[in-house]
Amino acid sequence: KAGVTQTPRYLIKTRGQQVTLSCSPISGHRSVSWYQQTPGQGLQFLFEYFSETQRNKGNFPGRFSGRQFSNSRSEMNVSTLELGDSALYLCASSRGSGSPLHFGNGTRLTVT
Amino acid sequence: AQTVTQSQPEMSVQEAETVTLSCTYDTSESDYYLFWYKQPPSRQMILVIRQEAYKQQNATENRFSVNFQKAAKSFSLKISDSQLGDAAMYFCAYGSYAGGTSYGKLTFGQGTILTVHP
Numbered sequence: 001k002a003g004v005t006q007t008p009r010y011l012i013k014t015r016g017q018q019v020t021l022s023c024s025p026i027s028g029h030r031s032v033s034w035y036q037q038t039p040g041q042g043l044q045f046l047f048e049y050f051s052e053t054q055r056n057k058g059n060f061p062g063r064f065s066g067r068q069f070s071n072s073r074s075e076m077n078v079s080t081l082e083l084g085d086s087a088l089y090l091c092a093s094s095r096g097s098g099s100p101l102h103f104g105n106g107t108r109l110t111v112t
Numbered sequence: 113a114q115t116v117t118q119s120q121p122e123m124s125v126q127e128a129e130t131v132t133l134s135c136t137y138d139t140s141e142s143d144y145y146l147f148w149y150k151q152p153p154s155r156q157m158i159l160v161i162r163q164e165a166y167k168q169q170n171a172t173e174n175r176f177s178v179n180f181q182k183a184a185k186s187f188s189l190k191i192s193d194s195q196l197g198d199a200a201m202y203f204c205a206y207g208s209y210a211g212g213t214s215y216g217k218l219t220f221g222q223g224t225i226l227t228v229h230p
Contacts, residue, residue, distance in 0.1 A: 033216035042223065043203065048216030056217045088155060094216060100147070101218065103157035 002026065004104035006091050012110045018079040021107045025072050025093030031055075032074040033101065034066060037088040046089075049074055050096065078109075086111045114139045114206050118221035125194045126229050132179075133189045133224050135204030143209035146180065147218070148189045152200040160202070163187065165209075191226075199228045 005024040013019050025032050033056075034046040045058040049068035066076045072093070078085055088108050092101035115138045125131035137146070148160040163171045163180050170178050175195075179188045191198055204221040 031216045033218075035218075043218075043220035045217050045219070050216070058217070090157060092157070092216065100159045100162055101157075101216065102159070103149075105154065105156045108155075 004091055004093050004102050006089075006104035006107050008107060009105065010108045010110075012112060013081050014112055015081055015083060017081050018077065019081060019109060021076045021078075021089055021091075021109070023074045023076070023091030023093075023104060025074070025091075026102055029093035029095050029102070030072055031094045031096050032068055032072060033092045033094075034074070034076050035090040035092065036060075037090055037106070038086075043090070046076070081111045083111050085109065114141070114144075114208070114219045116204055116206050116219050116221040118202075118204055118224050120224045121222070122225045122227070124227040124229060125191070127194055127196060129194055130190060130192045131194055131226065133191075133202050133204075133226070135187045135189070135221055137185050137187065137204070137206050137219075139185070139206065141208060145207040145209060146178075146187045147205040147207065148176070148178070148187075149203045149205060149220075150198075150200045151203065151223075157203070161189065194228050196228050196230060199226055201225050 007022045031050045033048040037043045048056040052068045063079045068074045088106045090106045092103045117136045144165045146163045149157045161173045175192045201223045203223045205218040207218045
């Protein structure tokens with residue numbers, strides 16, 4: 001069974017640009033969550049989607065947005081990039097309540 | 113809001129020995145899940161073990177076991193017979209049960225880097 005797939009693995013963007021990250025969950029998993037990992041702040045929850053609906057949102061500015069498609073694939077968008085957005089962005093999927101999160105390998109975003 | 117604290121930024125252990133990683137959390141909820149995840153240099157977060165708060169019995173997975181003390185809000189991970197492949201960053205995480213409707217939002221501790229010496 002294929003795991004959670006995140007693309008791209010590495011991304012370099014310039015301040016002010018926007019970026020879209022993609023996540024394909026494990027087949028059958030309807031919940032997709034996104035996390036930001038930085039050395040200073042650690043792992044922070046961004047948002048969770050379940051059956052195309054945002055179910056939870058973390059404490060991030062509106063520049064961070066996401067969506068989920070009918071096939072459960074999810075995208076995360078960051079607009080007007082700032083240097084502080086440089087981080088590892090992790091996507092995780094699960095079947096839903098009671099089942100564990102399975103993480104992808106992450107997308108390393110560098111903002112210059 | 114829930115918080116998770118890992119007070120050991122780094123730990124080391126000799127191969128084949130036992131090591132315990134500490135984790136405490138703060139919550140006002142009675143129903144929740146606790147996890148230990150491992151993140152090797154490859155970056156992928158790997159589930160090590162899971163504990164449901166309503167279960168009094170401590171979870172075990174092969175060489176990994178937890179000491180769950182609900183009243184003390186403590187959740188430590190014991191790794192027995194440590195192997196070189198256990199070297200990684202270990203994260204303790206809290207997840208609300210919320211009636212079983214939401215599971216994707218976890219609160220993570222700051223992590224403990226585990227070094228295994230041959």
